Amino acid sequence: MASHLIGSFQLMKSLNRTLILNIIRSTGGISRADIAKRTKLTPPTVTNLAAELLSEGIVVEGQHGPSSGGRKPILLKINSRQFYVAGIDVGISKIRFALTDLDARVLIRKTIPVQDSPKEADIMDVLIQAIRSLSSEVPKGKLVGIGIGMHGIVNSAKGVALYAPNFNLKNIPLKEKLEEEFGIPVRVENDARAMALGESWFGNGAGAADMICINVGHGIGAGILMDHKLFRGRHGLAGEIGHTVADLNGPLCTCGNYGCLQAVAAHDGLKRAAMREISFGRKTLITDMISGDESKLNGALIYQAAIAGDELAADLFRQAGRYLGTAVTNLIHVMNPSKIIIGGGISKAGDLLLDPVREVVRQRALDPEAKKTPIVASGLGDEAALIGAVTLILAEMFSVQYKHQTELV
Structure with missing residues (x-):
């Protein structure tokens, strides 16, 4: 019985300590009194836990806050360069x-x-x-x-x-x-x-409780946040949208299935579509840019051709965007997130890719609010x-x- 009480006390202390730390971090600086008000913890509890955090160097005392009378309170902030x-x-x-x-x-x-x-x-x-x-x-x-x-x-x-x-x-x-x-x-x-x-902490997802972040590069995967928490699914497969079917008659995917989203909208899908059009005799800047060496062909080169005015390159991103837009529409109907963020190497094409995604969502989402779901680029870019x-x-x-x-x- 005694050990159970000790364990319960330690658990509550740990929860309170983490709660205080998170409030200090999220506010950028807050007084002990304001921590007590926000957390509903007693001032002595806040004072004792703050003293522990100060002694460990996790928290430091910063500037004085505004006063409503009497001494100005000292603000606590995270000692971010200590660890x-x-x-x-x-x-x-x-x-x-x-x-x-x-x-x-x-x-x-x-x-x-x-x-x-x-x-x-x-x-x-x-x-x-x-x-x-x-x-x-x-x-x-x-x-x-x-x-x-x-x-x-x-x-x-x-x-x-x-x-x-x-x-x-x-x-x-x-x-x-x-x-x-x-x-x-x-x-x-x-x-x-x-x-x-x-993205939810430091990028374009800040403040979004329910959000989906899609990584489009050599593969395609999604990270799903529900109520600010990562959703993984029963076996950790949640978010593997690259292996959902985008085209029943599509090309072979690395997973062994045909027509996966990844096979038509990720890096290899763009490359395969470009080479097919070139083999059909379509005129494009890409032909001169790769000089017969297919290994040079990648998303960055296709983007360079697109911004130089090449119509095939722009079409490739539009087609990838439409495939991706269909997948995003399905995600909106299943998860109803407050925001969709798209990152990864292929997303560097910016609105060349994102505008077709948004257009498909506007055309196919069920109701006006779903049609207006924000679809934005990653705020953290390459370092997301x-x-x-x-x-x-x-x-x-x-x-x-x-x-x-x-x-x-």
């Missing part, structure tokens, strides 16, 4: 690393190419060596966590990359091996979901998954997550 987070974006051809402060400001960046057909040991060696390099740049004990955005299917609870299709690797125990190596928390998430979390990986750690530090609290006490 650091490592973020990792495991892509198809490269792995990007960042060292950030607690405001997700990037202090150091590092990019390492991935060799063809890497083995699990190769990936782990790259990760370990790069994290060692980053951690050597900060005082010992100041790196508080490692967040990883990983392409493919991820078991986020166990921190395992269940299937990384572009590496053809399965069951990579990222969390286990890196926590064993560095002795700090490691959180692993699918890259699209990490991107969605990053990287900042999202960092946010995996920050979200655990600063958000009240009841299901994890027993582990944190």
Whole structure:
């Protein structure tokens, strides 16, 4: 009975502490009295927990706030440069690393190419060596966590990359091996979901409780937020919209099915459509730009041709946008989000891609409000998954997550 009471007390203390931290972070500076008012905690509880946070260096006292009479209150704020987070974006051809402060400001960046057909040991060696390099740049004990955005299917609870299709690797125990190596928390998430979390904290999704972030690059995936929380589905497959059918008579996808959205609207779909039109004799700047070398053809080159006035290149983005718009319309009808954010390499085409998406939604969504669902580009651009990986750690530090609290006490 006594141990149960002690555990309950520690749990409540942990929840209250996290609640206070989140309010300090979200406000940018707040007095103890205002924390008590917002949280309904007693002033002594706030004072005691604030003292703990101050002694640990997580929080510092800042400037004085406005006074309604008497002494001006001292504002508490997060000591963002006292601790650091490592973020990792495991892509198809490269792995990007960042060292950030607690405001997700990037202090150091590092990019390492991935060799063809890497083995699990190769990936782990790259990760370990790069994290060692980053951690050597900060005082010992100041790196508080490692967040990883990983392409493919991820078991986020166990921190395992269940299937990384572009590496053809399965069951990579990222969390286990890196926590064993560095002795700090490691959180692993699918890259699209990490991107969605990053956008909700630091990008164009700020303030949106229900949001879908779509990553359009070599593949297509979506991160879904419901009531500010990531939705993963029963087996972690939620958001795999790249493998929903866009064209029953479409081309073969890497997953083995035909006509997947990814096969017609992602990188390889654009490339395949361009080469088909060129083989039919269609005149285009792309022909001269690749000089017969198909390996040069990618989304960036097609975009360059489009902004130079090439009609085929513009048509390719319009067609990809219409396919994507159909998928977005389906998502709106199923999830009814307050906002859709589109990121990834192909999204760099901007309105060439997004305008057709919006047009399809206006034509096909059920009611006037659904037709007006905001569809915007990523606010974090190339670093969306990287900042999202960092946010995996920050979200655990600063958000009240009841299901994890027993582990944190």
